[in-house]
Amino acid sequence: MQSESVLGKSERQRLIASVVTRKRIGTQFELLAALADAGCRVTQATVSRDLRELGLEKAHDPLGRPRYVLPETRRTDPRDALRRVLGEFGRAVTPAQNIVVVHSEFGSAPAIGRAFDRLEHALIVGTLAGDDTCLVIARDAGDASILTRELETLLG
DSSP states (O other), X not given: OOOOOOOOHHHHHHHHHHHHHHSOXXXXXXXXXXXXXXXOOOOHHHHHHHHHHHTOEEEEOTTSOEEEEOOOOTTSOHHHHHHHHHHHHEEEEEEETTEEEXXXXXXXXXXXXXXXXXXXXXXXXXXXXXXXEXXXXXXXXXXXXXXXHHHHHHHO
């Protein structure tokens, strides 16, 4: 368990988005527990407001269990989704051999990884996301260099 810290509203909401993306969270009480495990203690009323403001929806996993999910974004062009998420949360892009390291705001790396995965880019072999870092894996250093230049233009 991480040490407890006071997160601002936007940081807390990013954490909530990250938690519901990575884990099956079906109730507000499960979300409260998951946030507490991450060192963020909040009230049920605060979580309820955050869920509403984030537009989280109730859905069911493949086993029929309830879970919160982020609002549906499948209708958007994958390039637009990547451009939007990198523009909002991306901070820096660093090449490292055949890997491009994308640094982002806390809690946003899973969303960035999902955006890359949906893109189905020919130079990307796969992604791995933590809380504030997404590794974009290319076949070789040359492909990583090309990806880095593309991503730097998206970051602005």
